[in-house]
Amino acid sequence: MTNKQSLRAVAAAVALALASGSVLAAQVPAGVKLAAKQTLIRNTGSEPETLDPAVAESVPANTITADLFEGLTSADNNGKILPGVAESWKQADATTWVFHLRKNAKWSDGRPVVADDFVYGWQRFLDPKTASPYSETYGIFILNGKEIATGKKKPSELGIKAVDKYTLEVKTPYPVLFLPALVANTQFAPAPKAVIDKYGKDWVKPGKMVSNGAYQLKDWQVNSKVVVAKNANYWDAKSVVLSQTTYLPIEDSNADVKLYESGQNDWVLNLPPGTFDKYKTQYPKEIHNGELAALRYYSFNNKDALLKDVRVRKALSMVIDRDILAKKVTADGQNPAYSVMVHGVSGADPSSYDWAKWPMAKRVDEAKKLLAQAGVKPGAKIKFTYNTNDYHKKMAIFAASEWKSKLGLNTELESLEFKVLLKKRHDGDYQIARNGWNADYNDATTFLALVECGNTQNDNQNCNPKAEELIKQGNQSLDPAKRKQLFTQAVKMIMDDYPMLPLLQYTAPRLIKSYVGGVGQNPLDRYRSKDLYIIQH
């Protein structure tokens, strides 16, 4: 396919997506009677570190800011990309996108949302003075974004331009086919300059914040709750059913369930470990367990004297029975994983190992042979580092027992406080360490970051130059199918090096009251209030 043909294919796909997906919010099925009171209480797991979309980093902060702010596009509760403030867009050439903004988009104070609000918002997001933790992660996809985030260029040099009041032009450093999905993240939301100038850091406080999303900030009590209420000035306000959402910062999953059972919470974030089956029986109509674009894995330090031998890494990976781990050890509905790429992520397919289907006895025989070839004898010691947490401890004990009973290796378990583990892992000061990753956006590149040469997120210290070349080619490709093929091939090549030990694909085992409608299934686990509604009960 030529570049022109590819562009046409992309444009057609975007058009099709727009045609098939209604931009309307909560899709209340015919016959469903809505409750008179449309309010929801849900747990987000911890206090948001900020409600400033440019600085937001955590899941709670991103969840709440997605209600308060809307970018050029937005993602519905099934993860589908829909028009946001932009009603249409097109890829003008390989590295240029043009977004056409709707004229009826307004801030909560009634002012129109215009292209300059996006230019200011994006420049502010990447400005080193804002110090957004995501500036470089997302900045690499916008022309000069990385250079601005790292202080090498000025924010005014960012590849975004207001062509007129309602047209935006965005330049990327290379073809970024998933840009419409990327800019749904609220870090790319517009920002109300006048309000920020007036209030400074306090602009995000109740009574001061001006936002352009379906909701506006009503109340915020630190470590107690954040309340958002319907924004009457939102361009699609007529489709917004839920009038108010209260976000709770409950960290303890047992307390979360108790609040649910006492009727104070409609949405448990995560069930306590090992209770999935119990609650599935107890609340069959309320149990949810959607698969997430997230991976539990163990990092191998590929530069370690013992683990630099791929045979050792392979042997250690082969003998871990992921089925038993998922069903008996963690027992919370998660799925076995054999690749850095998980199911449901766009842009690449997960790879798997041939041995994954072998009987365990055959896997053990093969693993023993590999260790013998590598000169590792039974009784050899390995050190496994994890952070102090019962869940991780259970998994660590299981892994150690697999390595001991099947290969005769002795594991020294090292339990560290979370920040200490992170420091050691990032510094490469470990042998095998617990690790995990949640996708930042729905594209293969978010997972490739974990295994790319020299990537900041690569704790394994591995590098495969041949795979790197395929990734580079994929990033330059304008053809989504070709890109996917290249990335999938790269993933397979990298995973054959056994740089890490993939274990489980995360799911979100939770309880949601049966009267909450519009929940859907979202691999990024982002559910906006705009799509939800309360059924009469």
Next chain:
Amino acid sequence: MWSYTFRRILAAIPTLLAVITVCYLLLHMTPGGPFDGERKISEAVLANLQAKYHLDLPLWKQYLYYLNSLLHGDLGASFRYADWSVNDLVASALPVSATIGGSAILISLVIGIALGVMAALRQNSMVDYLVMFLGNIGGAFPSFILGPVLVLIFAVTLKWLPAGGWNHFDPKFMVLPIMLLVFINISTIGRVMRGSLIEVLNSNFIRTARAKGLPLRTIVLRHALKPALMPVVTLLGPLAISSITSAVVTESIFSLPGLGKLIVNGAANRDYTLVLGLVVLVTVITVVFNLLVDLAYALLDPKIRY
């Protein structure tokens, strides 16, 4: 008395400074920084963050910067709660902890002292055994067991009270946490009161009072109760401090936005300014409560003069 109080306050300043300095050094020596997360931040972005919070300055400069801010009543910006200053966070959490902790102490004192007196006056009787048994239940069960039991009974099963949370000092959200703290406190207060009163009742001046034919009620209320309260008063300082500042478990069980939660999150997140701010607060509260206890001694015991 005033001069004593003034001297005690002055003496607290070097204590406070020493506590801040040690805590400051320990925090910076602890591995893992405030911006270490599962997703590693690149050096350049980390530098942006460090510059924003003055962490790019040499340690001694940061320390002087912090002390200077402190002298101006500014506890600094929180690293974790980016939109709030530590002053904001303390101002929102302290009233919650003080309300829960203070109410629990007052109720515990009334019930604990009453139970202790009852048990002491009927030593080795069924009443004594019953009171001590009930008191011991509160003391024997850890709060992380007793708390969920209360939630199960009053929130989940009976649905009389909220299982947790907080809503602008709405009293119904306070009942269960206060009940839990009272259960825990009354066993200690009751036992100390009982032992102390028994000891006082066996002392010579009470024996003299009995010999003079004074009724028991008069003996207890006018002569025995005041000296018997001394050990309870001694307990009050640490009890009040722990109720207000260290109610970590209680706040976790009932998801309360108090100081305990801030301390735990501050330490886990390496939120240096937040931890230091809370250390300053705890030190000041400790000094004040110890001073109040010492002053209360003088009121209760005529032999003590400052």
